[in-house]
Amino acid sequence: MKIIIAGAGEVGFHLAKLLSYESQEITLIDISKDSLSYADNHLDIRVIKGDATSIAVLKEARVATSDLVIAVTASETTNITVCVLAKQLGSKKNIARISNTEFITHKDEVDFTGFGIDELISPEALAAKEIALLLKQSAFKETYQFEDGALTMVSLKLTRTALFVGKSVKEAAELFSKIHFVPIAIQRFGTQFTIIPRGDTQFKEKDTVVFITSSNGGEELCRMTGKANTPIKDVMILGGSKIGYKTSRDLSEHNFNVKLVEKNREVAFDLADQLPNVLVINGDGRNVELLEEENIEDMDAFIAVTGNSETNIMSCLVAKSKGVPKTIALVENMDYFELSQSIGIDTLINKKLLxxxxxxxxxxxxxxxxxxxxxxxxxxxxxxxxxxxxxxxxxxxxxxxxxxxxxxxxxxxxxxxxxxxxxxxxxxxxxxxxxxxxxxxxxxxxxxx
The missing domain is CATH 3.30.70.1450 (Regulator of K+ conductance, C-terminal domain)
Structure with missing residues (x-):
């Protein structure tokens, strides 16, 4: 496929990297020479320095013969404009990154496809949705729903007490014949190899196993593995970013008790005005005394979504040490995912990956x-x-x-x-x-x- 990516920021570069691994024909456009130089030196792609809203630049990128244009600059207006121009110039499909989630909420009322946008994506909205789902399925470290939960993917690490540890997939299926889940991927402890399980594949202690579950399958899986889907009611969120704001708003609308900690005084006051059902605290979430004063030990979940990955990880570790059952950290560095199992944080999420x-x-x-x-x-x-x-x-x-x-x-x-x-x-x-x-x-x- 011929793919044009407008914007060489964190999302654009990550997409270009993943797509280049698959031998796609990628053209990356950005106004920053430094961003393009890094991409040009590290990836097998074509780069163009210029404004992606320029018709001349889009023509130089051969937009007329492109299969897909992905506009993921930091500017929502730029992304929408790029898609509109690209469609008029002959692009087959166009995707725009947006920050105003109203566009997604009301997309049935506004014909975005009519003026050239086939899909709207908001990494922040995707992250907030992922967090809400993780809180709903609190026993699992990773989850994803298909068709509004008709099928759900869940991931967990097997402990010694799991009923099927030491048994093969076939043996487990014969013993527990009326179950509503199936294993689809296994990673052995201490390895980076992914196994697609067959009948003779054996479940072992400390395996990370991914399952697909149908209705009630999640509860069955919890019972058989000794996990518990603990009800979550009290949530503390660190960071008043777009993700922090949207997560706080969505959770409070679903009757969660939410405390939002934001370091910047002005931002904290603005959030307090916008989120009447959320307790907004102006303070540094890295301060253990502050967290203790706000009764962190009584929280059911702690979610760190500041702009600093290390702050998010460290604050989640503090929360875990205070007995918080569920911790979720937003990270930018993909390498941290390999450390999540060993450092003790329940779930890491990444906007680029979402x-x-x-x-x-x-x-x-x-x-x-x-x-x-x-x-x-x-x-x-x-x-x-x-x-x-x-x-x-x-x-x-x-x-x-x-x-x-x-x-x-x-x-x-x-x-x-x-x-x-x-x-x-x-x-x-x-x-x-x-x-x-x-x-x-x-x-x-x-x-x-």
């Missing part, structure tokens, strides 16, 4: 409805809509030539999630959730074309 996941489904072939990359694992979760002409249509799963490095996690039919086994017959208009390693993606895509 934005990339949202955009990547446009890169995949077949009718991809949703997609997410598994944190700290070399695997992707893809949701395909089955067409009447798809190779997989009207076949039982056991009869499909599926690569060994891929697995069907579940099927959504008529809005209901199903854990589909080998004798399940795939039909047209089913939504099929597949987990696969990168080497098998092309082979899987062909089954759904």
């Amino acid at each position: 934005a990339a996941n949202n955009i990547f489904r446009y890169i995949r072939k077949g009718e991809v409805v949703a997609m997410t990359k598994l944190n700290n694992m070399n695997a992707e979760l893809l949701e395909f809509r089955v067409k009447p002409v798809s190779q997989i249509c009207n076949k039982q799963i056991k009869d499909v030539a599926f690569p060994r490095s891929a697995i069907i996690g579940g099927v959504i039919r008529d809005g209901k999630g199903i854990i589909a086994l080998g004798d399940f017959k795939i039909q047209a208009n089913d939504y099929v959730v597949v987990c696969c390693l990168p080497r098998s993606i092309k082979q899987v895509e062909k089954l759904f074309l």
